[in-house]
Amino acid sequence: MPFGLCNAPGTFQRLMNDLFRPFLDRFVIVYLDDILIYSETLEEHQQHVAQVLKLIQDEQLYAARQKCELFKTSTEFLGHIVSGNGVSMDPKKTDSIESWPTPKCVRGIQVFLGMANFYRRFIKNFSTMAELLTRLLTKSLPFAWGPEQDHSFSSLKQSFQSAPVRRIFRPDLPIRVSTDSSDFGIGGVLEQKFEHRWHPIAFESRKLTPAERNYPIREKELLAIVHCLTVWRIYLEDVENFEVFTDHHSLQYFKTQKELNKRQARWQELLCNFTYTIKYIPGPSNSVPDALSRRPDYLNFVRLLPGSAATSALTSVSAETTSRQLHFDTAASSIRVNAIGISSPISGFLLDVKTATPDTSEFKLLSDPSTSRTRSQHNHLRGLQLQDGLIVKDNSRLFVPSEQLRLQVLREHHDAPLGGHLGTDKTLATINRDYYWPGMDDMVRKYIKTCDLCQRIKPPTHKPYGALDPLSAPSNPWSSVSMDFITDIPKSRSGFTAIFVVVDRFSKMVHFYPCNMDGLDALATAKLFLKVIALHGVPDSIVSDRDPRFKSAFWQSLMKLLGVKLNISSAYHAQTDGQTERTNRTLEHILRPYCSYQQDDWDELLPMAEFAVNNAPSATTGVSPFQANYRRHPRTPSTLGISVPAPASVTLAEDINALHQEMHDRILKAQARQKHHADKRRTDFELNINDLVLLSTENIKTTRPSKKLDFRRAGPFKILSKVGKVSYKLDLPSSMSGLHPVFHISMLEPYHDPASGSSLPRAPAPPPPDIINDMPEYEVETILAKRTYRRQVQYLVKWVGYPLHDATWEAADNLSNSQRLIRAYEDRPPAPAS
Numbered sequence: 001m002p003f004g005l006c007n008a009p010g011t012f013q014r015l016m017n018d019l020f021r022p023f024l025d026r027f028v029i030v031y032l033d034d035i036l037i038y039s040e041t042l043e044e045h046q047q048h049v050a051q052v053l054k055l056i057q058d059e060q061l062y063a064a065r066q067k068c069e070l071f072k073t074s075t076e077f078l079g080h081i082v083s084g085n086g087v088s089m090d091p092k093k094t095d096s097i098e099s100w101p102t103p104k105c106v107r108g109i110q111v112f113l114g115m116a117n118f119y120r121r122f123i124k125n126f127s128t129m130a131e132l133l134t135r136l137l138t139k140s141l142p143f144a145w146g147p148e149q150d151h152s153f154s155s156l157k158q159s160f161q162s163a164p165v166r167r168i169f170r171p172d173l174p175i176r177v178s179t180d181s182s183d184f185g186i187g188g189v190l191e192q193k194f195e196h197r198w199h200p201i202a203f204e205s206r207k208l209t210p211a212e213r214n215y216p217i218r219e220k221e222l223l224a225i226v227h228c229l230t231v232w233r234i235y236l237e238d239v240e241n242f243e244v245f246t247d248h249h250s251l252q253y254f255k256t257q258k259e260l261n262k263r264q265a266r267w268q269e270l271l272c273n274f275t276y277t278i279k280y281i282p283g284p285s286n287s288v289p290d291a292l293s294r295r296p297d298y299l300n301f302v303r304l305l306p307g308s309a310a311t312s313a314l315t316s317v318s319a320e321t322t323s324r325q326l327h328f329d330t331a332a333s334s335i336r337v338n339a340i341g342i343s344s345p346i347s348g349f350l351l352d353v354k355t356a357t358p359d360t361s362e363f364k365l366l367s368d369p370s371t372s373r374t375r376s377q378h379n380h381l382r383g384l385q386l387q388d389g390l391i392v393k394d395n396s397r398l399f400v401p402s403e404q405l406r407l408q409v410l411r412e413h414h415d416a417p418l419g420g421h422l423g424t425d426k427t428l429a430t431i432n433r434d435y436y437w438p439g440m441d442d443m444v445r446k447y448i449k450t451c452d453l454c455q456r457i458k459p460p461t462h463k464p465y466g467a468l469d470p471l472s473a474p475s476n477p478w479s480s481v482s483m484d485f486i487t488d489i490p491k492s493r494s495g496f497t498a499i500f501v502v503v504d505r506f507s508k509m510v511h512f513y514p515c516n517m518d519g520l521d522a523l524a525t526a527k528l529f530l531k532v533i534a535l536h537g538v539p540d541s542i543v544s545d546r547d548p549r550f551k552s553a554f555w556q557s558l559m560k561l562l563g564v565k566l567n568i569s570s571a572y573h574a575q576t577d578g579q580t581e582r583t584n585r586t587l588e589h590i591l592r593p594y595c596s597y598q599q600d601d602w603d604e605l606l607p608m609a610e611f612a613v614n615n616a617p618s619a620t621t622g623v624s625p626f627q628a629n630y631r632r633h634p635r636t637p638s639t640l641g642i643s644v645p646a647p648a649s650v651t652l653a654e655d656i657n658a659l660h661q662e663m664h665d666r667i668l669k670a671q672a673r674q675k676h677h678a679d680k681r682r683t684d685f686e687l688n689i690n691d692l693v694l695l696s697t698e699n700i701k702t703t704r705p706s707k708k709l710d711f712r713r714a715g716p717f718k719i720l721s722k723v724g725k726v727s728y729k730l731d732l733p734s735s736m737s738g739l740h741p742v743f744h745i746s747m748l749e750p751y752h753d754p755a756s757g758s759s760l761p762r763a764p765a766p767p768p769p770d771i772i773n774d775m776p777e778y779e780v781e782t783i784l785a786k787r788t789y790r791r792q793v794q795y796l797v798k799w800v801g802y803p804l805h806d807a808t809w810e811a812a813d814n815l816s817n818s819q820r821l822i823r824a825y826e827d828r829p830p831a832p833a834s
Contacts, residue, residue, distance in 0.1 A: 019059055020052075028052060035063075036075075036082065045071065087168070102153060106143055109133055116156060129156050131184045131207060167192065167199040169235055175201075177232070178245040178281070179224035183404070184208055186220065188228035190235065204231050214801050219263065221248040226267045229274055236274055245281040252278050262779070262817065349408060354389055356401040362391055363401075380438065393436035400437045409435055410447050421457070424448050450754040455694055456711045465685040465745040474506040477629050478536035481505060482543040483529070483550075486584050487517060492603040499606065500528050503583050504536070505543070508618040509625035510583055511535075512610045514603040522552040541565040546740055586613060685745065687728055692716040692751040695730065695743060716751035780818040783825035795822065 009032060016030045027048045029036040037052055039045035049070060056063060069075050074083035081087070103109045113133060132152040136143055170192060179188035187205035191198040204227070208215075212223060225244055229236060236242060255278070260268060357363050365371055366386045373381070383394045391399035400406045413419045414427050422430075428444045437443075448454060474480040486499040496514035503510050513528050542564055544550045550568060559566055590609040591602050614625040615634060626634050687693060694713035717730040726745045784807055785796035794809045797818075815822060 019055060019061075023048075023051065023055075038082075042071070102150065103145070106137060109136055112153075113137075134207070167194060167201055169201050171235075171238070174242075175235070175239055176243045176245065177225075177228055177236070177276075179221070179228050180247065181208075181217075181220040181224045183213065186224035186227055188224055190228070190232050201235070202232060204228050211801065218248060218250060221246055221251060222254065222264070222267060225251070225278070226270055229271065229276070233273070236276075239275065241275045241277065244276050244278045246278060247281060249280045252280050254278060349405070352405055353398065353401060356405060357390055357399070360391070360401045362399065366391065397432070397434055397436040400435050406437055406440075406443065407447075410444065414448060414451065415453075421451065421454050423458075450752045452754060455749070455751060456713050456715075459712060460749060463683040465683060465748065474540075477507045477509070478504050478539055479506060480541045480543070481532070481539045484545060484581070484584060485515075485517070485547065486587065489602065490599040493600045494603055496603045499587070500525070501583060501587070502529070502532050504625070504629075507625045507628035508621060509629055510587075510610060510613050512587065512606040514606060520549070522549045522555040522558075525549045526555065526558055538562050539564060541567055543567045543569075545569050583613070682746075687719055687722075687745065687748065687750065689719050689721060691719045692753055693719060693728070693730070693748040694751050696747040696749070698747075700739070713749055716753070780815065780821055783818075783821050786825065795825070 013032055016032065017024065020028050020030050020035075024030065027037060027039055027044075029038070035052065037045070037048050039048050053063075074081060076082075100112055103112055113130060116130070129152060132149050133156070136145070136149065174193040176191050176198070177188060178191070179186070181187075185205055185207050187203070189200050190202040190204075192201050193199075206227070208220070208223075212220070215223065225246065229244070254264075254268075255271075257264075362381065362384060363386070365373060365377060365381060366384060384391055384399060385395070386392075391401070393399055400409055409431060410427075411419075413431050414421060419427070419430075424445050427448060428441060431440065431444065481502055481504055483500070483502045486501060487497070489498065491497050492514065494514070496516055498515050498517045498520070500513040500515050501510065502513075511532055513531065515524070515528060540563075542559065544566070546568055549555060550566070556566065587609055590612055591605055594605050594608075595602050611634075615636070617624045618628075621628060624633065626632070692715070694715040695717060697711055697714050700714065717732060720729045720731050720741075723729055723742050727742050728745065728748065729742050730748075732739060732741050779800040781798045781800045783795050784798055787794050787796075787809070789809065793812045795812060795815060796807055797810045797815070798807045812822070
């Protein structure tokens with residue numbers, strides 16, 4: 001195998017493994033052409049070196065003399081310094097990291113993280129420290145380097161200079177594991193006791209996946225334990241009993257917990273391979289960075305806050321409860337109120353505040369009054385004072401020191417049920433009563449603007465989007481027609497149930513044809529339309545709504561053969577064919593006073609109604625449809641005795657041409673007038689391809705009982721293309737395949753993505769399914785409804801982490817693991833009769 005081929009390294013490594021197999025993991029480590037020989041004593045080392053050299057000689061391999069180091073107590077191997085004390089990083093490489101310039105582009109971040117990732121095993125919570133940098137690698141986000149990224153970059157570089165030496169694992173020494181989790185990552189440290197001191201053996205950390213970020217706090221902490229023990233199983237499986245330290249108190253009882261969900265049961269099965277004891281350790285004693293403080297002496301903070309502030313502190317929800325409330329999702333079908341002890345929030349949120357306060361610049365300035373201050377610092381500290389290690393504003397409001405704690409305040413006062421997802425002003429007012437931090441107004445506005453649930457449920461506060469875009473005005477009678485059906489009317493004595501309405505867009509002449517909607521397909525509709533063609537010829541274009549008959553392949557093929565252009569409205573936008581909609585209302589007004597009490601003779605009145613409409617002058621053209629088409633008014637019973645002289649043919653033709661030109665001008669003026677008045681109530685707005693938008697659910701039928709309490713918008717959906725001036729084609733999911741994907745802009749609302757260009761962590765994307773026996777399995781959150789479909793009982797299922805519009809009907813046989821939820825649904829009290 002020559003050098004340079006892609007398989008050469010693997011082939012050479014197999015050769016070295018085969019040759020040195022008797023020595024591997026006894027006193028030799030081999031990686032390609034690097035051979036490391038290690039021994040307990042000098043005499044033993046001489047024997048080991050001799051054995052290796054003889055093997056090399058026998059196999060006719062050659063070692064470069066200038067690259068060999070013999071009888072060393074410390075040596076460089078594969079970028080590490082290996083010694084009797086353990087393994088550490090190569091100073092040559094860490095020095096290059098220390099002087100690394102600030103990245104200017106995504107490629108620069110990739111190169112730096114590639115280098116840093118090589119030594120991540122030495123860095124505590126590497127994934128958490130690098131999270132802000134790795135976020136910039138997302139293709140959908142712009143490259144925006146700010147103070148937060150600069151701080152993360154500097155902290156990461158500094159950690160390489162202070163990383164401890166990792167000792168070599170010894171199975172005869174005591175061993176322990178400490179773990180921790182955050183909103184974005186999990187981490188842990190494996191330690192052994194050398195000479196009365198605990199030394200790190202290995203560090204482990206990784207980012208949480210979008211699905212794992214949905215986990216409650218307890219399961220995140222448990223995931224950290226499962227992950228670390230799985231990674232270090234080669235060290236831990238044979239240990240008789242070792243301790244696992246966590247700062248989550250309830251995990252001490254996980255091994256004896258009686259009721260487990262499916263995820264916890266799988267983790268319990270994995271942990272059965274280890275002999276361990278979970279112990280609670282307060283945050284200050286935990287060696288994992290960023291652990292939470294739980295010292296009981298912080299409880300005296302309640303005395304510092306008078307009145308409403310103390311009440312707010314006592315009623316503050318714990319971090320785990322807040323996390324769960326974040327995932328009520330886009331309208332959970334039920335809310336369960338849990339009893340929360342007073343000690344939980346005090347030992348959670350308030351202790352976290354006191355732990356984080358000393359790290360702030362405000363604390364350092366207030367604790368040392370002799371420090372010189374700039375004018376801006378003096379103004380910034382106005383009203384702030386130290387009280388028992390905490391910062392209080394105006395003796396009544398607690399200073400919240402970190403972004404994570406500020407987010408917790410926002411979640412409680414906005415996302416939680418007691419917050420009510422209120423608007424910016426009200427949320428800001430309630431937070432202002434008890435808390436303070438710089439830039440609070442901007443943070444609250446940004447948080448609420450990007451709140452996914454608020455964007456779905458609240459009405460828009462702006463004028464409807466989309467300026468009026470009128471259809472082109474026709475120039476001749478019956479060159480462009482519009483058509484529609486009037487339905488939901490009583491069945492006539494002749495068996496008709498609907499009216500087929502055809503309107504000439506130029507002269508405004510109408511034709512009304514009674515029909516029966518039962519069995520009225522595209523072919524029957526075409527036969528009705530042939531009556532119009534027989535009277536006026538084939539039009540150039542037809543305007544209609546999205547009736548299935550007008551969208552059918554037969555109808556479209558027929559119109560294509562006739563050379564007729566079809567202008568079909570966008571989904572749920574009746575304004576496209578506003579003329580026919582207006583004619584429908586006029587017809588209903590005419591029929592209403594003349595119908596019998598049983599309303600079953602309306603079809604007999606249609607000829608008179610058609611005459612009345614065509615004989616009346618149009619508000620748009622100023623002339624009646626009869627006059628526009630035939631240049632004369634029809635005779636009526638009241639004009640039978642009146643004779644009107646017929647004009648000469650030449651004069652008639654000239655008059656008709658002049659009339660048509662005048663009507664065309666009037667139509668254009670009417671359209672301009674309508675556009676002017678309509679645009680006063682609208683705002684001109686444009687969207688871009690690939691933008692995310694929410695779709696109005698005003699015309700979308702859901703399975704929820706009440707439209708009043710349903711979401712106003714669904715999505716978000718990506719814009720695929722722009723159709724015309726004010727319509728857009730959306731990328732709809734397969735569950736909405738029955739909808740036409742083109743919508744008028746008035747039905748769309750820009751979606752402010754919480755994850756795009758924002759440092760505020762929000763509810764992550766829905767979790768992927770669990771894979772059980774190579775099959776995906778989704779977790780059921782609740783049962784929403786029940787039905788019998790094709791003699792099979794089905795339940796409407798809302799899935800954990802997925803929005804309500806992704807709920808699906810599932811057969812009862814598919815829900816064998818959700819019997820408790822099914823029983824809860826079946827045992828619910830019946831709904832009161834309406």
